[in-house]
């Protein structure tokens with residue numbers, strides 16, 4: 001029906017262009033990042049995150065991923081520096097992941113995928129009045145991408161995974177206050193940056209991507225809890241496990257990927 005989209009055979013990434021022709025545009029995401037083909041740019045300063053007064057509101061299953069939303073009515077939690085000309089306000093973060101033992105990141109590095117990818121979504125509230133308006137502007141959004149690889153248990157991820165049972169079904173939302181996503185970042189914020197798009201419909205070409213080079217490590221058990229979510233609503237008889245909710249890499253089409261030092 002209508003603009004319904006998903007990650008299945010019929011409604012997945014290869015079909016999105018039918019309802020969202022920009023899927024075949026010149027600045028689509030994700031991409032395969034080939035480190036020795038990126039250009040090192042010494043003018044690229046460090047990424048600065050001011051999340052200390054961030055206010056998480058809720059955690060939700062939107063039928064595509066699990067999303068933690070933030071209060072974004074002022075500049076209490078922003079990202080600045082690096083390739084950004086303005087501070088960008090934190091709006092939400094969410095994850096993309098694979099099936100058991102499979103990989104599920106969206107960006108790949110020299111053809112290699114990670115188990116999962118965390119996206120911290122920020123919007124340019126200096127130039128635009130609302131997130132929705134920013135989401136359609138070429139410099140409207142800044143998304144910080146963090147790779148997750150499996151290994152030892154992550155000491156703070158349990159704060160997310162312990163809440164997942166409350167948002168099993170599409171459309172479920174529960175309170176989720178006092179969570180600061182700074183605890184999900186690797187120690188080094190060295191990054192690659194390029195101009196791209198949302199990786200889900202409507203695929204707006206409005207994202208300045210900042211992909212952090214170092215992954216964080218989470219356990220297979222923690223990742224398995226994401227797979228207890230379902231794409232479908234509680235009222236539906238079909239229970240489709242939420243996994244492989246990632247778009248594969250798109251053509252670079254001549255874009256430059258810059259590397260911080």
Ligand SMILES: NS(=O)(=O)c1ccc(C(=O)N2CCCN(Cc3ccccc3)CC2)cc1
Pocket residue numbers: 119121131132133135143197198199200201202203207
């Ligand atoms: N994977 S990702 O590229 O990091 C990514 C980032 C943001 C979203 C997101 O928040 N979306 C999707 C499209 C934008 N719309 C804009 C909007 C429409 C109507 C009223 C308000 C905002 C909101 C929902 C999705 C994916």
Ligand SMILES: [Zn+2]
Pocket residue numbers: 094095096119199
């Ligand atoms: Zn995403």
